Amino acid sequence: MKFFVDTANLAQIREANDMGVLDGVTTNPSLMAKEGIKGVENCKKHYVEICNIVEGDVSAEVIATDFEGMVREGEELAALHRNIVVKVPCIADGIKAIKYFTGKGIRTNCTLVFSPGQALLAAKAGATYVSPFVGRLDDVASDGIELVEKIVDMYRYYGFQTQVLAASIRTTQHIIQCIEAGADVATCPLSAIKGLLNHPLTDIGLAKFLEDYRKVNG
Ligand code: G3P
Numbered sequence: 001m002k003f004f005v006d007t008a009n010l011a012q013i014r015e016a017n018d019m020g021v022l023d024g025v026t027t028n029p030s031l032m033a034k035e036g037i038k039g040v041e042n043c044k045k046h047y048v049e050i051c052n053i054v055e056g057d058v059s060a061e062v063i064a065t066d067f068e069g070m071v072r073e074g075e076e077l078a079a080l081h082r083n084i085v086v087k088v089p090c091i092a093d094g095i096k097a098i099k100y101f102t103g104k105g106i107r108t109n110c111t112l113v114f115s116p117g118q119a120l121l122a123a124k125a126g127a128t129y130v131s132p133f134v135g136r137l138d139d140v141a142s143d144g145i146e147l148v149e150k151i152v153d154m155y156r157y158y159g160f161q162t163q164v165l166a167a168s169i170r171t172t173q174h175i176i177q178c179i180e181a182g183a184d185v186a187t188c189p190l191s192a193i194k195g196l197l198n199h200p201l202t203d204i205g206l207a208k209f210l211e212d213y214r215k216v217n218g
Contacts, residue, residue: 004187024056061087070097102126113213133168
């Protein structure tokens with residue numbers, strides 16, 4: 001399973017990349033706003049900065065919600081860097097825009113997906129990635145991981161090439177569940193990725209190794 005980091009924070013992207021396990025980055029308008037990035041030109045500059053840090057796909061989301069606007073913005077975003085993936089909301093004009101981008105060889109990430117039916121439409125339009133939002137389904141007492149499983153099964157059954165990119169990942173346990181569900185990618189907060197390292201037996205074992213080494217070597 002590939003790891004993307006779900007942030008527009010350059011320091012966190014650098015830290016994840018320096019760990020050597022980063023395969024890409026996803027952003028959204030909320031994450032860009034959190035970093036205080038305002039205006040179209042500044043957003044574009046920021047996407048290029050991200051692309052210069054990580055060698056992997058970087059999702060940049062359109063703001064327009066009509067077909068023409070999404071096409072215009074998406075083409076501008078895709079022209080910024082070869083690793084940009086245009087992120088498009090799962091609405092009727094978004095599906096139409098994904099179909100258009102597919103025809104132009106522009107890669108897409110269909111976002112805000114909450115049902116297998118939405119994921120089917122994204123795949124039929126040729127989306128490169130589909131993003132089921134795990135945590136937000138859990139927030140409304142639904143089962144986000146179950147949606148990931150259903151989409152993975154559906155894509156395998158019908159032979160769709162669209163990759164399942166589990167999004168809205170909140171915890172380290174979500175990452176483990178995504179592996180079990182067969183997700184192609186999980187886009188995660190850096191803290192959840194680092195959480196994979198935590199095991200008390202590792203800490204206890206390392207302390208004992210060092211203690212025994214010092215007993216003999218001083
Ligand atoms: O990738 C989508 C993600 O950023 C949404 O996460 O935690 O806002 O539901 P969250």
